[in-house]
Each structure stands twice: as structure tokens, then as C-alpha cells.
Amino acid sequence: MAVVKADAYGHGMIPCARAAQEAGAAWIGTATPEEALAVRAAGIEGRVMCWLWTPGGPWREGIEADLDMSVSGMWALDEVVAAARVVGRAARIQLKADTGLGRNGCLPGDWPELVRSAVAAERDGLVVVTGLWSHFACADEPGHPSIAAQLERFREMVSFAEGAGVRPEVRHIANSPGTLTLPETHFDLVRPGIAMYGISPSPEIGTPEDFGLRPVMTLSASLALVKHAPGGLGVSYGHHYVTPGETTLGLVPLGYGDGIPRHASGTGPVLIGGKLRTVAGRVAMDQFVVDLGGDEPAAGDEAVLFGPGDRGEPTAEDWAQAAGTIAYEIVTRIGARVPRVYVDGGGAARE
């Protein structure tokens, strides 16, 4: 299952869903039903699953669009069953077990009621239970005791459901770290998100190269201005950077409005003219400055914030470390104002 939620972690949901299907992904996964309906509206066929529902959610539209819809509790089962009656067609649902993430999903104590009610609704022709599934809390921490505990609980909850008459097409629990490092978690389906975009889930479990991954997203900008500056010049809001002497400054037209973390003020790395520079002073809403140390690239020259690293440019992981976050957040937050250009076999297409 190719996970394309949150605009495919910032990469663009529809082009990524298409690319994943062309590459052989049997399922597309989203968090919200709105995302899944948008995938369908773009003409994407095949199995599409979504898991983050709230009361009143578009169940009827989900049934009509042939989505596989996650159910984590009785309120959701009641709503999907009511929608199936209205549509006159069985809803495809997947029961989600909370095996120890402590987030969404049905806890073991509530599982028998949910399973038995789903089996009854299936008997009435109102739902088809297509899957049993769960999600890990700490799969990116090698050897974390919760991994084995969650797996054991998952096996118990699956076995209870199967004993009660559920015949799931798919049982699944593995996210990217599970997919990459824990074969015993693979069951019938794996749900990688971040790994699909070429990023390691955590430096602790390995680098992208360790897994044969290559980061997909490159973020670059054209310098908006290059100017000579005297020493002692306060740079950007708050004057947290003051030029140490005569120098040149470059203006990069990207800011926190585009998803550049303000926490990377004074720390974010940028490749300009073959040299690694650092954000000078505060990242503003639309722009930030780098001290070019006297170099004189032209306005319009490329500033590469991150990419696969082939040209010596920083990676999203480097930005994550500079901003005290994870690479997931760096790529996912890149905003709608930044045009995505898809490069495929040498040709580029703008979305």
C-alpha cells in the first residue's frame, strides 16, 4: 500500500499515487476520506483505503467510491452500516486494532463487541470486512520491546476476529521501518510512507543508501538578490545575525510560509555555487538570507536547500537536524506556494 496522505508527504498526492500504481502498488492509502475521494476523483482505480474518520464523515460517498474504510470503534461501525442501508450496497471496511500505539484503533477490551457487531453486519449484507490491521508505535527504534508486544497482540486480535468469522483479504501492520527492517511484520500487505519518498524513517535504523533508497524531493530556489554589505549589518528580523565584516548576502525567496522551519533560523544549510552556506538570522515568512562570504553569485543563481545529496547539497534529514525535527516534517510541510516539477526519465512536468 502506497501511503499518499498529506499530499504524499508534500510530494503531490495524485502524481505520486499514479507513479506508485505504475510501479506496482496494489493499494493506495490516505488518512482522511476527503483525500481518498480526491484520489478517486482524479480517476485512479484499484483499492484505496482511508483511516481517519470523524462522526458524520462522508460514509455514503466512501461506499459509492468503493473505498476501503477503516473502523476503529462502535460509533464508526454504526455510521457506516446506516450509510450502507441508504446506498443499498455493502460497505468495505477494515477493523483497526489498537495493539499498543495508544492512538486510533480499538483497544483489546472493546474488540470482541466491535468484531461481533461487524460480523453481524456482514451477515446482513451491509459490510464486507476486507481487512484487519494496526499500526506500530516504535518500529523505528530497533529492539524496542513494544514491537514484539504489539505483534503478539495483533496476532491475538486477528485470531479472535477470524475465530468469530471474519475472513480478511489483508492483515497489515508494517509502516516504513517495519517494511524495511522487520520481515516478521509483513503479513499480507505493508504500508510504507516515508520510504516511498526515498527517506529513511530514522537515522537510527540506517541511511537511505543502506536501504537502496534515494530521496525524491529536491527543493531549490533562485536567488532573489545578491548584495555587498558592510560589517556590523544586522540581518533579518531581530538582528540575530550581524555581519562579522564586509561580505556579500544572498536572498532566498522561501520562508516559513513555504514550510521552511523557523527553527532552522541560523542553522539551516543551503548549497550555493558549490559551497555550503547557513541561514543567516531569522527565517521570515517568505524569505531568508545567507552570508555568501564575499562570493558573488548572480541573482537568479540556484540555491539548493535539500535533495538526494548527489551534488553535495544537504538532505531533508540535514534540515531535520538543523531544525530539531524529523525529515517527515521537513518534506511534508513544503507549502502549496512552491511549484512541484515532476522529473521523469529526463522530462519535466509541472503540476
Ligand SMILES: Cc1ncc(COP(=O)(O)O)c(C=O)c1O
Ligand atoms: C496508519 C498509517 N500507516 C502507515 C503510515 C506510513 O508510515 P511511514 O511513513 O512511517 O511509513 C502512516 C503514517 O504515519 C500511518 O498513519
